[in-house]
Amino acid sequence: MNKSTACPLDCYDACEILYDEVKVSPSKEGHTNGFLCSHLNHYESTPQIQQPRYNGVNISMAEALDRLKNILSSIQKDKTLFYKSSGNFGLMQDVTGHFFASYGATLTEGSLCDGAGEAGIIQGRGSNKNMPLSEIAKSEVVIIWGRNPHTTSSHLLPLLKDKKIIVIDPIKTKIAKIADIHIQLKPHTDLQLAIFLSRFLFIENTIDEKYLEEFASEYEEFYELTQTLRIKKTLDKIDVSLGDIGDILDLIKDRKVAIVCGVGIQKYRNGADVMRAIDAFAVNLGLFGKEGCGVAYLGDSRNGIESPFNLDAKKVSKVDTKFSEYECVFIQGANPLSQMPDSTRVTMDISGVQNIVYFGLYENESSSMAHLVIPAKNFLSKNDVRVSYSHFKMMFMLKVKECRYGISEYDLTRYLCDIFNIELQDEEFYLEHFKKYNSRDIEFIPYKDGFDTDNGEFIYLEELEGIKVKSDVLYLLTPKSSKSLNSQFHRDEYVYLNASHGFENNELVMLSSEKGNIKLKVKISEDIRNDCVLVYSGTKGINTLTSSLHSYEGKSAVYQEVRVEIFKY
Numbered sequence: 001m002n003k004s005t006a007c008p009l010d011c012y013d014a015c016e017i018l019y020d021e022v023k024v025s026p027s028k029e030g031h032t033n034g035f036l037c038s039h040l041n042h043y044e045s046t047p048q049i050q051q052p053r054y055n056g057v058n059i060s061m062a063e064a065l066d067r068l069k070n071i072l073s074s075i076q077k078d079k080t081l082f083y084k085s086s087g088n089f090g091l092m093q094d095v096t097g098h099f100f101a102s103y104g105a106t107l108t109e110g111s112l113c114d115g116a117g118e119a120g121i122i123q124g125r126g127s128n129k130n131m132p133l134s135e136i137a138k139s140e141v142v143i144i145w146g147r148n149p150h151t152t153s154s155h156l157l158p159l160l161k162d163k164k165i166i167v168i169d170p171i172k173t174k175i176a177k178i179a180d181i182h183i184q185l186k187p188h189t190d191l192q193l194a195i196f197l198s199r200f201l202f203i204e205n206t207i208d209e210k211y212l213e214e215f216a217s218e219y220e221e222f223y224e225l226t227q228t229l230r231i232k233k234t235l236d237k238i239d240v241s242l243g244d245i246g247d248i249l250d251l252i253k254d255r256k257v258a259i260v261c262g263v264g265i266q267k268y269r270n271g272a273d274v275m276r277a278i279d280a281f282a283v284n285l286g287l288f289g290k291e292g293c294g295v296a297y298l299g300d301s302r303n304g305i306e307s308p309f310n311l312d313a314k315k316v317s318k319v320d321t322k323f324s325e326y327e328c329v330f331i332q333g334a335n336p337l338s339q340m341p342d343s344t345r346v347t348m349d350i351s352g353v354q355n356i357v358y359f360g361l362y363e364n365e366s367s368s369m370a371h372l373v374i375p376a377k378n379f380l381s382k383n384d385v386r387v388s389y390s391h392f393k394m395m396f397m398l399k400v401k402e403c404r405y406g407i408s409e410y411d412l413t414r415y416l417c418d419i420f421n422i423e424l425q426d427e428e429f430y431l432e433h434f435k436k437y438n439s440r441d442i443e444f445i446p447y448k449d450g451f452d453t454d455n456g457e458f459i460y461l462e463e464l465e466g467i468k469v470k471s472d473v474l475y476l477l478t479p480k481s482s483k484s485l486n487s488q489f490h491r492d493e494y495v496y497l498n499a500s501h502g503f504e505n506n507e508l509v510m511l512s513s514e515k516g517n518i519k520l521k522v523k524i525s526e527d528i529r530n531d532c533v534l535v536y537s538g539t540k541g542i543n544t545l546t547s548s549l550h551s552y553e554g555k556s557a558v559y560q561e562v563r564v565e566i567f568k569y
């Protein structure tokens with residue numbers, strides 16, 4: 001008999017899946033629509049860590065737990081750091097944090113993903129409520145801004161049928177090739193384009209003035225701000241023409257418009273301003289609070305859900321964590337040695353830590369450096385509940401099969417709480433707690449009655465600082481690959497370049513930034529602008545190039561802020 005669960009991976013789609021004792025298959029219902037991506041179709045063929053080990057020697061799970069107890073008992077509590085990824089949406093995954101926070105360890109905060117964009121959304125709207133897939137389905141025009149749905153949100157694709165499509169992306173993605181309009185703009189210039197789109201709405205008098213009077217009454221001041229950019233000079237620099245802007249405005253006029261944004265637009269220090277300027281464009285069109293209209297990004301998946309866990313602890317940034325300040329670093333479901341920016345610094349910094357504990361499913365750079373490795377159970381063999389940042393469904397992930405290896409987050413926490421005398425309820429208590437939110441009030445069309453700011457109005461950007469366009473540099477683009485999910489699954493090993501650089505397929509080159517160097521083989525692609533190089537985010541060594549600066553707002557990593565040079569190796 002089929003049992004129902006959900007995909008646990010960090011993905012917009014959050015599919016519902018079935019398990020028939022042998023294999024997973026897609027739910028035919030709802031947004032999952034009868035198909036899963038290759039990550040899940042091959043999920044069980046990806047080798048998992050089965051055996052705990054200590055200093056490279058295989059040990060039993062009982063010995064591993066005993067080792068963990070001894071490590072924690074032998075050092076001061078505040079010398080322990082709990083470093084967890086934010087890429088797993090199972091709400092029960094936080095139970096481990098409950099132990100570490102209650103115990104007196106330090107936790108992490110900030111984002112290696114969407115934090116700058118979320119900060120910009122909250123500054124403007126007062127909250128981060130997303131436009132769900134079910135509303136995008138009702139739109140007439142979809143502007144796909146810096147997102148590659150064939151790779152990161154394949155369940156969006158059937159919804160785009162028969163709609164007008166505008167793509168704004170420095171890469172000629174698959175969706176760009178079939179779009180009605182593709183603006184292949186220069187990277188890091190989305191802010192200028194968003195400002196110009198608003199400016200020409202004002203010039204053409206196609207703003208929704210009635211809506212603005214009610215929900216964004218500072219719009220005239222914002223118009224003044226848009227005029228501080230010189231039109232010809234700026235458009236030349238960002239590689240967009242007046243005709244491009246006119247074409248976009250013509251296509252969206254008097255239509256239901258969804259603006260679907262990806263995280264690439266905000267991987268910069270001013271990423272919050274980029275997202276807020278796109279929101280401002282949507283506000284000027286009056287897109288919020290209406291059926292089939294709005295802006296989709298990554299919503300706050302836990303909006304309205306109260307955590308039953310104690311996560312109240314000292315927190316440090318997960319972007320530039322100083323690991324060497326701790327005597328024990330416990331890593332859960334993350335691979336900071338690969339995925340944190342400035343990985344040369346990270347590797348040097350963490351190498352002096354006496355006790356690195358890795359708790360996860362797969363071998364990677366972090367597990368290979370860990371002293372103690374504890375295999376986790378995968379989602380099929382434990383109980384959880386998940387939410388999504390692109391739709392509002394709460395999905396129950398009850399255990400569908402036994403697994404002889406690994407330990408669940410709850411069972412590990414149960415062990416630690418018993419040993420260190422910390423209060424923990426039964427697993428059922430927490431599952432029931434989350435289930436209560438299944439019937440929570442959900443706003444499928446958020447901001448119908450105004451924004452969640454103090455006065456209910458949208459708050460516009462007030463200044464445009466530091467948006468100079470550099471023309472003599474190569475931009476590094478780090479999107480997700482279709483074959484890997486960050487450092488999980490099949491990791492890519494190429495740099496993708498336009499042929500104009502004079503390199504050939506499979507030639508070995510050195511990419512160099514102010515932070516470090518990486519050798520990669522070349523793949524030539526005419527889909528990439530000649531002022532960019534593309535290296536997928538899970539590629540080994542890519543973060544030797546990136547810097548651990550934070551976004552100005554949102555405590556987020558800024559992977560694409562870096563500029564690179566390329567040399568024949």
Ligand code: SF4
Nearest residue numbers: 007011014015037040
């Ligand atoms: S599309 Fe996303 S949610 Fe669906 S199976 Fe693939 S990774 Fe999981």
